[in-house]
Amino acid sequence: MKIVVCVKQVPSRDAPLAIAGEGAWIRETDIGFEMNEPDGYALEEALRLKEKHGGEVVVVSLGPERAKQTIKEALAKGADRAIHVVDAAFYKLDPLASARSLAAVLQKESADLVLTGLQSDDHGFGQTGVLLAELLGLPHATIIMQIEALDGKLKLKRELEAGWFQWLELPLPAVLSVQSGINKPRYATLKGIMAAKKKEIQPVERATLGVASEATQTIERVYVPQKTKKTEFLAGSAKEAAAALLEKLRHEARVLS
Numbered sequence: 001m002k003i004v005v006c007v008k009q010v011p012s013r014d015a016p017l018a019i020a021g022e023g024a025w026i027r028e029t030d031i032g033f034e035m036n037e038p039d040g041y042a043l044e045e046a047l048r049l050k051e052k053h054g055g056e057v058v059v060v061s062l063g064p065e066r067a068k069q070t071i072k073e074a075l076a077k078g079a080d081r082a083i084h085v086v087d088a089a090f091y092k093l094d095p096l097a098s099a100r101s102l103a104a105v106l107q108k109e110s111a112d113l114v115l116t117g118l119q120s121d122d123h124g125f126g127q128t129g130v131l132l133a134e135l136l137g138l139p140h141a142t143i144i145m146q147i148e149a150l151d152g153k154l155k156l157k158r159e160l161e162a163g164w165f166q167w168l169e170l171p172l173p174a175v176l177s178v179q180s181g182i183n184k185p186r187y188a189t190l191k192g193i194m195a196a197k198k199k200e201i202q203p204v205e206r207a208t209l210g211v212a213s214e215a216t217q218t219i220e221r222v223y224v225p226q227k228t229k230k231t232e233f234l235a236g237s238a239k240e241a242a243a244a245l246l247e248k249l250r251h252e253a254r255v256l257s
């Protein structure tokens with residue numbers, strides 16, 4: 001089974017973020033970067049499927065030169081090889097343009113299974129996996145909490161609302177968006193880190209893929225929310241004030257149903 005995992009590098013969760021001069025993105029100098037957390041769960045699930053069924057795990061990442069740090073981490077954990085779609089201005093791409101770029105690479109891989117994290121920790125659109133499946137013409141399921149591969153098909157457990165789950169089957173090949181918490185991601189061992197140095201990282205310039213990059217959606221402005229305080233006194237008797245408070249909690253704060 002050939003499994004491709006799409007992995008994104010994002011700013012570290014504890015990085016001190018500052019807005020860039022044009023106000024459309026953050027300033028990326030002097031901050032750390034790490035593997036997108038949901039993608040880490042997808043990678044771990046791919047490695048477990050490989051250990052159970054055999055095959056190959058290929059990592060694909062779209063990003064600037066620094067993304068190699070995250071790619072090497074994936075290789076150190078057990079991925080077999082990687083494809084780096086290089087684009088220094090990848091943050092300007094919308095989900096559709098990103099998916100088109102990844103699809104152009106994946107069409108040549110003929111993977112049995114493509115895994116993505118549910119969403120990214122930076123933009124958080126949660127669209128790339130869905131769009132990728134459509135572009136590849138493959139069946140897709142999202143919010144996946146369990147994967148079982150058997151007889152050329154997948155048995156999947158999806159997380160729904162209010163604590164409910166759904167079981168379904170998909171044929172292979174397929175694209176899945178994996179929910180965080182599906183497993184416990186492993187750490188890279190010293191042996192894995194040393195082995196990663198010999199594994200292939202194939203660079204592909206995104207500009208050479210011949211895919212459209214015109215944005216269908218744009219980020220107008222990135223800003224830090226302003227903290228505000230508001231105090232309101234509820235007049236009347238204790239019973240009237242309690243009733244008014246209940247209405248505000250239910251209809252304004254929406255913390256009561």
